[in-house]
Amino acid sequence: MRISLLIAIPLIVVTSLSAQMPSPAPAMTAHDSALHALNRLAYGPRPGEVDSVAHSGVMRWIERQLHPDRIDDKALEQREHAFKILDYDRQDLALRYRDAQRERQRMQRELAQTGDSMRPDGIAGPMREFRALGGELQQLAIVRATLSERQLREVMVDFWTNHFNVFVGKGADRFLLPSYIEQTIRPRAMGHFEDLLIATAESPAMLFYLDNAQSVAPGSSPPRPFRPFFGRRRFGMNELPEDRRRQPTGINENYARELLELHTLGVDGGYTQQDIIAVARIFTGWSIERPERGAGFVFREWAHDHGTKRVFGLTFNNDGQDEGIRLLKFLANQRATMHHVSAKLCARFVADEPPDGCVDAAVAAWQKTRGDIRAVLRAIFTSPDFWSQPVVRSKVKTPFEFVVSAVRVLAADPDTTPQLAQVVARLGEPLYQQPAPTGYAETEAHWINSGALLARMNAALALARGSLDAVIPATTDHSQLIDMVDERILGGTMSAHTRSVILEQLADINDPTQARALAVGLAIGGPEFQKQ
Amino acid sequence: MTISRRVFVRNGGLALVSLGLDPLFLARAAFRSFRPSIIPSSRPILVCLFQRGAVDGLNMIVPHGDPLYYQERPRIAVPQNTIVDLDGHFGLHPSLAPLKALWDNKSLAAIHAVGSPDSTRSHFDAQDYMETGTPGVKSTGDGWVNRYCSHDREHADTPFRAIAFGPQLPRILAGSAPSLAIDDLEAFGLRVPREGARDRLTRAFEQLYEGEGTGLLASSSREGFDAIQMLKRADPTQYRPAAGVDYPQGRLGRTLLQIAQLIKADVGLEIAFADCTGWDTHVNQGSNEGQLAARLRELGLALSAFSRDLGDGMSRVVVLTMSEFGRTIRENGNSGTDHGHATAMLVMGGPVNGGRVLGRWPGLAVEQRFEGRDVAVTTDFRDLFGEVLARHLGAGDLSPIFPGFTPDPQRFPGAIKSL
Numbered sequence: 001m002r003i004s005l006l007i008a009i010p011l012i013v014v015t016s017l018s019a020q021m022p023s024p025a026p027a028m029t030a031h032d033s034a035l036h037a038l039n040r041l042a043y044g045p046r047p048g049e050v051d052s053v054a055h056s057g058v059m060r061w062i063e064r065q066l067h068p069d070r071i072d073d074k075a076l077e078q079r080e081h082a083f084k085i086l087d088y089d090r091q092d093l094a095l096r097y098r099d100a101q102r103e104r105q106r107m108q109r110e111l112a113q114t115g116d117s118m119r120p121d122g123i124a125g126p127m128r129e130f131r132a133l134g135g136e137l138q139q140l141a142i143v144r145a146t147l148s149e150r151q152l153r154e155v156m157v158d159f160w161t162n163h164f165n166v167f168v169g170k171g172a173d174r175f176l177l178p179s180y181i182e183q184t185i186r187p188r189a190m191g192h193f194e195d196l197l198i199a200t201a202e203s204p205a206m207l208f209y210l211d212n213a214q215s216v217a218p219g220s221s222p223p224r225p226f227r228p229f230f231g232r233r234r235f236g237m238n239e240l241p242e243d244r245r246r247q248p249t250g251i252n253e254n255y256a257r258e259l260l261e262l263h264t265l266g267v268d269g270g271y272t273q274q275d276i277i278a279v280a281r282i283f284t285g286w287s288i289e290r291p292e293r294g295a296g297f298v299f300r301e302w303a304h305d306h307g308t309k310r311v312f313g314l315t316f317n318n319d320g321q322d323e324g325i326r327l328l329k330f331l332a333n334q335r336a337t338m339h340h341v342s343a344k345l346c347a348r349f350v351a352d353e354p355p356d357g358c359v360d361a362a363v364a365a366w367q368k369t370r371g372d373i374r375a376v377l378r379a380i381f382t383s384p385d386f387w388s389q390p391v392v393r394s395k396v397k398t399p400f401e402f403v404v405s406a407v408r409v410l411a412a413d414p415d416t417t418p419q420l421a422q423v424v425a426r427l428g429e430p431l432y433q434q435p436a437p438t439g440y441a442e443t444e445a446h447w448i449n450s451g452a453l454l455a456r457m458n459a460a461l462a463l464a465r466g467s468l469d470a471v472i473p474a475t476t477d478h479s480q481l482i483d484m485v486d487e488r489i490l491g492g493t494m495s496a497h498t499r500s501v502i503l504e505q506l507a508d509i510n511d512p513t514q515a516r517a518l519a520v521g522l523a524i525g526g527p528e529f530q531k532q
Numbered sequence: 533m534t535i536s537r538r539v540f541v542r543n544g545g546l547a548l549v550s551l552g553l554d555p556l557f558l559a560r561a562a563f564r565s566f567r568p569s570i571i572p573s574s575r576p577i578l579v580c581l582f583q584r585g586a587v588d589g590l591n592m593i594v595p596h597g598d599p600l601y602y603q604e605r606p607r608i609a610v611p612q613n614t615i616v617d618l619d620g621h622f623g624l625h626p627s628l629a630p631l632k633a634l635w636d637n638k639s640l641a642a643i644h645a646v647g648s649p650d651s652t653r654s655h656f657d658a659q660d661y662m663e664t665g666t667p668g669v670k671s672t673g674d675g676w677v678n679r680y681c682s683h684d685r686e687h688a689d690t691p692f693r694a695i696a697f698g699p700q701l702p703r704i705l706a707g708s709a710p711s712l713a714i715d716d717l718e719a720f721g722l723r724v725p726r727e728g729a730r731d732r733l734t735r736a737f738e739q740l741y742e743g744e745g746t747g748l749l750a751s752s753s754r755e756g757f758d759a760i761q762m763l764k765r766a767d768p769t770q771y772r773p774a775a776g777v778d779y780p781q782g783r784l785g786r787t788l789l790q791i792a793q794l795i796k797a798d799v800g801l802e803i804a805f806a807d808c809t810g811w812d813t814h815v816n817q818g819s820n821e822g823q824l825a826a827r828l829r830e831l832g833l834a835l836s837a838f839s840r841d842l843g844d845g846m847s848r849v850v851v852l853t854m855s856e857f858g859r860t861i862r863e864n865g866n867s868g869t870d871h872g873h874a875t876a877m878l879v880m881g882g883p884v885n886g887g888r889v890l891g892r893w894p895g896l897a898v899e900q901r902f903e904g905r906d907v908a909v910t911t912d913f914r915d916l917f918g919e920v921l922a923r924h925l926g927a928g929d930l931s932p933i934f935p936g937f938t939p940d941p942q943r944f945p946g947a948i949k950s951l
Contacts, residue, residue: 108815111823170656212672254670259673396749428701428713435660435703438671448748450691450756451712453703457737458723497743505736521733526740527749 044405072376135418266340399427460525585812589876674707690800
């Protein structure tokens with residue numbers, strides 16, 4: 001690999017001398033490269049941030065973002081205290097979910113007498129509380145993405161949460177997902193891929209979502225005395241067939257398949273159905289303790305297939321849980337995995353159809369560091385592709401990126417109510433609610449359609465209606481107003497066409513507050529702000 | 533970070549209310565005239581209703597001629613004397629009596645023992661499989677309706693070709709072909725209360741995106757603004773159903789009313805999709821009265837109203853109900869039913885080969901059941917959906933729509949009249 005050698009040198013240079021590099025792209029001004037970096041490594045700039053990043057050096061800022069633990073994030077920590085969901089562990093949430101379920105059943109019984117169906121406004125008590133916690137979970141993602149100084153880490157948390165997608169609406173995942181985000185994904189978002197892969201494999205949320213918790217060696221049975229597999233029915237396990245709730249009877253291939261296809265090798269990773277079965281056999285016994293005990297990971301010796309498994313040229317024989325660990329470590333460092341995950345990272349940071357150059361650079365860094373996520377990211381950010389003209393300002397924002405970047409650029413301060421999360425949902429990306437293990441798509445075709453675009457315009461108008469004094473002072477000088485909107489909202493990217501359309505709209509508006517709201521609403525709902 | 537900024541986000545910012553635009557806007561409200569587009573009003577139309585939660589097919593289309601049915605359901609079986617008999621063996625739940633007229637004029641058929649070859653009893657997985665059209669494959673990214681739209685380009689697309697009613701685009705419509713989720717027709721477009729201001733802002737955004745020239749943003753915005761124009765002409769606020777037609781109260785009735793309206797407005801609708809919920813009757817399901825009866829009553833009244841509202845228009849419309857799986861043959865300890873396997877689906881409309889219960893009935897005896905407890909699947913849902921796509925909408929090639937499966941005309945249940 002010639003490219004890997006070429007990349008290795010700039011890596012060292014960047015690490016040690018980043019401050020001295022004036023601009024990573026000769027053709028770009030410091031201002032434009034700062035805006036580009038803030039659009040891709042962060043959720044867009046806050047007021048004044050483009051200038052400050054340009055001033056202190058874009059590469060220095062990038063290097064700082066690659067070390068989130070060195071960045072002070074007190075303001076966010078303060079805000080997180082307002083979120084009750086962070087005070088509850090898995091067991092707390094499991095109990096609250098159980099109470100909510102009991103409440104629901106009680107109501108269903110009552111409603112059954114009258115023949116009515118359940119109405120959302122009729123719910124109370126534990127059901128309402130659990131629903132509110134679900135809203136907090138979504139809104140917390142928005143608050144963190146908006147307020148955190150560790151922007152790149154938040155972007156990576158979102159990336160991995162999506163890569164290792166778990167659907168919050170599937171049974172027990174309603175109470176397993178918060179700890180999945182907090183304890184499985186977040187601490188490892190900038191670490192080594194291998195650690196993240198193992199952590200997701202052992203996470204109750206994933207074990208439940210992709211059914212591995214039910215995967216047992218055929219013919220195996222639990223030692224006596226054995227409590228029912230998942231305790232009482234209708235406790236987060238509604239999604240399971242009743243017979244399996246009591247006694248699983250064989251292997252379940254779901255996790256094995258998605259592990260290979262989505263998490264590691266990729267769909268063209270060169271594996272067969274026989275490989276999937278062997279992988280599923282290796283993971284038999286990886287399961288979850290009973291939910292009312294907090295539903296932690298458990299390896300069930302009795303459920304494990306102790307036979308010999310041969311896959312990918314490796315042999316696994318009677319080695320219990322270590323078989324799975326060994327396989328995950330192997331998969332994490334396969335070339336197909338490096339390529340698959342690097343291409344996804346480049347699709348996120350560079351372009352929907354990522355150029356080969358940045359993917360190769362990322363793979364080379366992965367190989368060199370055995371999957372150090374920071375090194376891989378650094379390779380992408382120093383690749384010429386990342387800074388190339390066709391890439392800059394050409395990637396459409398996802399709904400989440402659109403809403404968070406608008407809130408940031410307007411210096412608004414989101415609270416704990418789920419209203420911003422509801423806007424993101426309305427634009428087509430309800431957080432944690434992608435049922436398919438693929439996660440949400442990165443490509444613009446999935447986010448831009450006529451309904452979604454109208455919804456973005458509505459969201460823009462609503463956001464622009466707030467107090468904007470901190471960002472753009474009201475003025476009767478329309479030309480000056482548009483200059484400020486261009487500079488502070490669009491980072492100087494406003495086209496001549498957009499300028500003339502907004503100016504024409506302002507022509508008969510005398511009230512400076514109205515003029516400002518109109519100009520800001522049109523700018524955020526217009527084409528320039530949809531892109532990053 | 534002051535209190536007032538937080539209040540902005542909580543109150544003003546997200547209420548999705550209008551800019552406080554003054555009447556000056558009215559003075560300049562220049563809304564361009566409607567661009568005529570050519571829409572063939574003879575295009576066949578499919579309306580899909582997803583009964584989420586797994587409807588109990590056995591209490592919807594009741595096999596009252598089978599003594600095992602009564603034996604297994606001592607508390608929730610529908611009494612024989614209240615059933616609306618169809619053919620001596622099957623009958624409609626009494627709540628579906630409004631549909632009997634459609635049965636009699638041969639524009640309503642039922643398919644029994646239809647379902648998925650996958651054995652899952654998880655709502656989530658089974659709904660997913662039914663919407664992606666790929667049972668057993670979890671990673672399919674798009675839905676079969678969307679794949680139909682992307683592979684069948686014979687029809688000129690309008691923004692209203694494929695519409696889902698609801699706040700979000702469901703899996704069945706997800707994919708690369710344009711499709712639209714509409715929560716409520718009356719609220720489609722910019723949410724600005726005053727019409728003059730709304731028109732002006734609409735025009736302003738339209739102009740902004742005209743500057744994009746080409747690309748997805750440009751084409752999507754054009755579609756969106758065309759859709760607004762079309763709706764403006766149709767004027768949802770003024771819609772009145774045909775004389776004597778009353779849709780039932782509730783979301784389903786309202787949705788079907790709006791679908792009827794889109795069909796009459798001739799905006800190019802080809803496929804409409806809507807959810808109806810409340811079928812997961814684990815507890816106190818009821819028999820001829822109760823929880824399920826109430827849901828079925830709403831369904832029957834809504835479908836009947838829809839059919840009468842469209843009148844002759846039903847000659848090009850097929851309504852297809854679907855549900856992720858059926859429920860256990862035997863009632864459970866809570867006078868309800870648990871997750872089962874095969875269920876029943878309804879097909880309604882002028883092109884339907886009606887007045888018949890289609891599909892092979894597998895019987896209810898233990899040895900005839902799936903896994904010894906549930907109604908066995910004798911019709912793969914893809915054979916039914918495939919038939920509707922091929923024989924009603926005229927889909928040419930079904931293999932890209934149901935990858936890994938080739939619906940075989942030999943196996944089509946015969947829901948659509950052959951020409």
